[in-house]
Amino acid sequence: MEFRALCHELAQYDLDVLALQETNLNTSLFHHRDKLKEILQQEFGMVKLVTACTPIRTDSAYKPGGVLLAVVGTSTHRVVDTKVDPYGRWCSVTLTGKDHRLIHIYSVYQSVDQPDGFSGTRTYYDQQWEILKLADHIDPRPRQQLIDDLSTELQQRRKPNTDFIILGDFNETVGMEMTMMASICSSFQLVDAVTARHPTGYNTPTYNRGSRRLDYGFISATLLPLLRESGLNQFKEVSTSDHRAVFLQIDKNELFQTGNPVVPAALRIMHSDSASIKEFVQHVHDHLQQNSVNKLRIQLDKIEDSAEPNDLQQLADKIDRLVTQALLHGEKKVAKPPKPPWSEKLHLASARFKMWKIALSGARTKTDVTEALSKVKIKARFNDPIPSSIQALRRNLRYASKHLRKIRQNAYEERKMFLEELRARIAIRKYSNPNHDVTQALKCLDAQLRSKHRFHKIQRVFNPKSQQALMAVQVTQQVQITDPISGIQTWRQAEVVIDSRKELEEALLKRNQRHFAAAEGTPFTRPPLSEANSENQFSLPERLPEGTFMETQAVVDILKSCARSPPPRWSDQVLFAQFLQGINKWRESTATSPSGRHLGLYKALLTAYYNKSGEFGPSETAESEAPDQLQDEGWRSTQAPSTQELAKEILELIYELAALATAKGFSLRRWTKVVNVMIYKEPGNMNLEKLRVIHLFEADFNLMVGILFGRRAMLRQARRRKHQHHDDAEHRNRQFYKRGKPGHL
Numbered sequence: 001m002e003f004r005a006l007c008h009e010l011a012q013y014d015l016d017v018l019a020l021q022e023t024n025l026n027t028s029l030f031h032h033r034d035k036l037k038e039i040l041q042q043e044f045g046m047v048k049l050v051t052a053c054t055p056i057r058t059d060s061a062y063k064p065g066g067v068l069l070a071v072v073g074t075s076t077h078r079v080v081d082t083k084v085d086p087y088g089r090w091c092s093v094t095l096t097g098k099d100h101r102l103i104h105i106y107s108v109y110q111s112v113d114q115p116d117g118f119s120g121t122r123t124y125y126d127q128q129w130e131i132l133k134l135a136d137h138i139d140p141r142p143r144q145q146l147i148d149d150l151s152t153e154l155q156q157r158r159k160p161n162t163d164f165i166i167l168g169d170f171n172e173t174v175g176m177e178m179t180m181m182a183s184i185c186s187s188f189q190l191v192d193a194v195t196a197r198h199p200t201g202y203n204t205p206t207y208n209r210g211s212r213r214l215d216y217g218f219i220s221a222t223l224l225p226l227l228r229e230s231g232l233n234q235f236k237e238v239s240t241s242d243h244r245a246v247f248l249q250i251d252k253n254e255l256f257q258t259g260n261p262v263v264p265a266a267l268r269i270m271h272s273d274s275a276s277i278k279e280f281v282q283h284v285h286d287h288l289q290q291n292s293v294n295k296l297r298i299q300l301d302k303i304e305d306s307a308e309p310n311d312l313q314q315l316a317d318k319i320d321r322l323v324t325q326a327l328l329h330g331e332k333k334v335a336k337p338p339k340p341p342w343s344e345k346l347h348l349a350s351a352r353f354k355m356w357k358i359a360l361s362g363a364r365t366k367t368d369v370t371e372a373l374s375k376v377k378i379k380a381r382f383n384d385p386i387p388s389s390i391q392a393l394r395r396n397l398r399y400a401s402k403h404l405r406k407i408r409q410n411a412y413e414e415r416k417m418f419l420e421e422l423r424a425r426i427a428i429r430k431y432s433n434p435n436h437d438v439t440q441a442l443k444c445l446d447a448q449l450r451s452k453h454r455f456h457k458i459q460r461v462f463n464p465k466s467q468q469a470l471m472a473v474q475v476t477q478q479v480q481i482t483d484p485i486s487g488i489q490t491w492r493q494a495e496v497v498i499d500s501r502k503e504l505e506e507a508l509l510k511r512n513q514r515h516f517a518a519a520e521g522t523p524f525t526r527p528p529l530s531e532a533n534s535e536n537q538f539s540l541p542e543r544l545p546e547g548t549f550m551e552t553q554a555v556v557d558i559l560k561s562c563a564r565s566p567p568p569r570w571s572d573q574v575l576f577a578q579f580l581q582g583i584n585k586w587r588e589s590t591a592t593s594p595s596g597r598h599l600g601l602y603k604a605l606l607t608a609y610y611n612k613s614g615e616f617g618p619s620e621t622a623e624s625e626a627p628d629q630l631q632d633e634g635w636r637s638t639q640a641p642s643t644q645e646l647a648k649e650i651l652e653l654i655y656e657l658a659a660l661a662t663a664k665g666f667s668l669r670r671w672t673k674v675v676n677v678m679i680y681k682e683p684g685n686m687n688l689e690k691l692r693v694i695h696l697f698e699a700d701f702n703l704m705v706g707i708l709f710g711r712r713a714m715l716r717q718a719r720r721r722k723h724q725h726h727d728d729a730e731h732r733n734r735q736f737y738k739r740g741k742p743g744h745l
Contacts (some may be wrong), residue, residue, distance in 0.1 A: 003036065005350045006239045007043040015044070016075040016252070017093075019107035021169040022124075023066035026058055027051035036068070044072035045269065045335060048079045054088040054127040065124035067091050067168075069107040078256055081471070085153075087131050089146050090168070097256045100502040101161050108150065108168030110181075111142050143171075144179070151184050159500055163220040164188060167246065173203075173212045181216075190218040193230040193248050201232065206244040208235050208367045217246040226251045236358040236372035242365075265589035265600070269335050272588060272603035276334035278616065278643050281608050283330035285646045288653075291322045297653065304660065313666040320657050320668050323650075327601050349404040351380035356397040359386050363393055470678050472499035474686040475507055497686065508678055511688055523552045532559075570712045572663055574704060579655045580606060582703045592699040594675045599699055602654075608647035616643035658700045662708060671701040 010018065027033050033051055040047040053066040069091050071079050080102075081094035090108040097103055111125040128142035137145070154164060166184075174181045174192070184190065194217060195202045206215040217230065229249040238245055265271075270280055288294075296319050303312065355376045362369035373386065387393060479494045498504050523529050529552075532539070583602050592599055608616045618641075641649075661668050677694040680686070697705075 002240060004039050005354055007039055008347070008350065009238050011043040015072060017105060018068070018070040018072065019105070019167040020068040021066075021107060021109035022064075023051070023053075023068050024062055024064060025053070025066055026061050026063040027053050027066060027068070028055070029061075032061060040070055040072060046074070046076045047072050048076045048082070048093065050082045050084060050091040050093055052084045052088045052091040054124070054131060055086065056127050056130065064122075064127065065089075065109055065111070067107040067109050069093055069105065071095070075252075075256075085149070087128065087149075089128070090150065090153075095256070097163075098254070099161065100505065101163065101255075102159075103163045103165060103255070104154075104157055106150075106164070106166045106168070108146075108166060108170070110146055110168065110170045110172065112171045113143060147180055147184060151187065154184065154188055158188065161502065163223050164190060164218070165220075165223070165248070166190065166218040167216075167248075169215050169243065171214050173214070174216055185218060189221045191221050191224060193217045193219045193227055194232060194246065196224060196227060197230045204232055204244075206232060206246075208242045208361070208365050215243055215246050217248050219248070219250075223250065223255070226254050234372055235367055236361065236369050237375070240354055240357045240361065242361065265591070268598055268600040270331045270604045271600040272607045274334075274600075274604055277604050277608050279334050280330045280604055281616075281643050281646050281650070283333040284326045284650055287326035287329045288322065288650070291326075293319060293322055293326075293653070296322075297656075300660075304664075309664060309666050312660075312664060313668075316657055316660060316666075317669045319653075320670055323653060323657070324595055324597055324670065326650075328596050331601065345407050345410075346404075348380060349400070349407045351376055352382060353397070353400040353404045355380045355382060355386075356393060356400045360390065360393040360397055363388065363390050470504075470680065470691075472497050472686055473504060473507060473688045473691070474498075475688045507688060508691075511691075512676060512693070515693075523548050529556070532556075572708060574659055574662070574707050576652065576655050578707065579658070579703065580609070580651065582707060583699075584610075586699075586703070591677075591696055592702060594673045594696060595670050595698060597699060602699060605647045605651050608643050609651055611644045616647070618642040618645070654700060658704050662704050668698075668701070671698050673698075 025032055025036075027036070033049065036051070037047060037049045040049060048071040050069045051067070053063050056063075065088060067088070067090055071093055075095070078095040078097075079093050080096050083092045083094075085091065089110075090106050092104055092106045095103045095105065109124075111123075111128055114123070114125040125142055128145075129140045132140035132142060132145055157164075170181050172180055174185065176182075185192075192202075194204075202213070204213055205211050206213050215232075219227065227248065228251055229247075231247060233245040233247065235242075235244060270276070274280070296315065300312075300315050300319065303315070307315075355373065358369050358372055358376060361367070362373070377383075377386075387396070474495050474497050476493050477496045478491050479496070480489055481492055482489050498507055519525060583599075583606055586599060588599050588603050590599055611617050657668065661671075675696040677696060678691050679694065681690050681692040
């Protein structure tokens with residue numbers, strides 16, 4: 001309940017990382033973690049969640065201690081690693097930054113000092129004491145053991161160009177005991193981010209029942225120039241906790257590199273099932289209008305047949321950049337997840353519960369919470385005076401808690417209805433046709449989901465490979481070895497594991513440059529073969545240079561034969577319907593487009609254009625308008641077009657640019673950027689030469705190449721000339737069906 005209210009409060013800020021200590025929740029149970037992640041996703045959209053708690057089993061959801069670390073929003077793309085302490089004392093995430101920089105962020109919770117520890121599970125200290133006792137520690141000291149283990153953890157990760165951010169409740173005033181947290185700060189050059197910006201706030205108490213500071217945010221000294229602001233919130237300002245919240249503001253533009261250019265499917269904001277397709281299409285269309293794309297489009301049509309290729313390419317690139325900006329702008333505008341229909345009721349009930357809890361906490365601890373109360377009273381729409389007696393405050397808090405639980409129960413039923421409507425919308429968008437109703441579409445969706453679930457089960461049995469991030473590779477290097485007896489030094493080849501980011505990238509770049517340049521120096525890269533082409537009918541001297549393989553001569557003879565009797569030309573025109581069909585058949589989760597124009601954007605436009613559900617068609621006031629008016633006048637139409645018509649215009653613009661580039665023989669600048677993804681080919685095999693390379697192109701470029709070269713130039717010509725190998729899968733299936741043999745899986 002309190003976590004949801006906290007996330008709702010923090011959603012109004014530009015938050016990237018949330019670190020919590022003493023969560024008092026048994027997060028070792030998956031359904032508790034799933035619930036936390038669900039709440040974060042509802043408020044922030046994208047999230048990467050890491051939690052930790054002690055391994056001791058409890059009979060309820062309550063478990064003392066616990067830490068949480070969540071990376072939300074677009075920063076989730078920068079997470080390259082996560083780590084959890086087996087004793088539940090800390091958890092961490094690793095973010096990638098500029099210039100090969102790695103930023104390790106920790107959420108740490110230190111136990112209070114209880115010298116007479118005993119075995120039990122009543123307090124966090126007791127749990128840590130018992131764990132250490134079971135680990136054969138003769139004299140368990142949980143507080144000192146955390147310092148020792150955290151120091152070892154940081155030392156293992158301490159490498160060049162690596163920074164640390166440690167956020168935590170340390171239950172000590174750092175600096176009073178030099179063997180505690182102060183020793184880690186001294187060893188790893190960590191500074192207190194709050195006192196770095198506010199030197200007079202060093203002794204500001206962060207616990208409302210004490211007079212000492214217990215909560216800190218430490219950062220590496222190298223991050224100080226990037227620290228823009230830091231501080232401590234007022235008590236009860238953002239949550240009902242009895243601690244102040246520590247906040248840090250670091251310059252993201254200087255710290256982080258640009259986000260991952262290829263957005264994973266799970267983190268995409270826009271997709272074919274999104275509830276914000278109408279708003280997305282409208283934002284994209286408005287952005288294109290504001291940048292006068294129609295005028296540039298008309299100018300491009302005028303010079304299409306007369307302009308030089310370079311001039312045509314420059315204007316096409318300009319329009320293409322504006323289209324990319326519009327698509328990303330539209331996605332950003334709808335990035336915040338839509339609030340469910342019951343959020344207003346929950347908001348008021350949660351605000352009143354928070355108000356009474358703050359008032360009771362202030363009365364019990366005799367803390368001034370006037371400022372925090374005045375803010376939450378506005379959100380709760382409560383104008384009556386707050387009673388001063390603790391008994392009255394407790395009574396009001398009990399009533400607010402009961403009222404909030406009742407609304408949450410109703411909200412659960414409303415959420416089920418909301419999810420059923422969402423399921424019906426997805427089904428009718430995908431499977432509806434004039435002969436099907438919603439019930440039939442839902443049956444098709446359920447059948448597909450069952451089939452997908454069964455396929456995944458089979459896949460896990462026969463292919464149990466787990467995806468592993470590329471964090472280290474094994475390379476062969478010359479190493480110097482000294483003989484222990486004679487002292488003679490010799491150089492030998494040895495297998496060395498590289499795991500630092502800078503060395504890893506350098507090794508991968510050298511490997512790829514060597515791998516993709518393997519053809520350099522071969523016969524077809526040197527004269528005279530490099531100068532032969534179809535225009536001169538591969539005219540070559542009778543004798544090829546010495547050292548030329550016999551296979552090369554055979555290839556030259558085939559090319560000469562083809563040049564003398566050229567095959568029939570195939571069309572280089574791709575129809576608009578073919579372009580849309582290619583996108584429609586493409587699996588949406590496929591990773592593409594380094595520019596950020598992922599398949600989810602194309603699929604969202606396609607969903608609005610096909611309009612199977614009928615939700616994107618013209619409104620009642622526009623039904624009488626001629627459907628061809630907008631098509632004839634294009635962007636100049638003064639009528640209020642429907643979402644379906646706007647989506648068609650945007651798709652036509654994307655198609656026209658791609659078709660023009662392929663027809664005129666030039667490449668859009670966006671197409672020249674390709675991402676090489678390196679993954680392990682075999683689990684456990686880190687050999688540099690055994691990596692798999694996946695090239696990720698722009699989606700529209702990949703589609704046009706597949707249609708023109710993959711299907712027309714190669715597959716159709718091979719069929720026409722009967723050059724298709726008999727073992728070709730598609731050819732074999734065709735022969736099976738011709739002979740009347742049934743196909744099988």
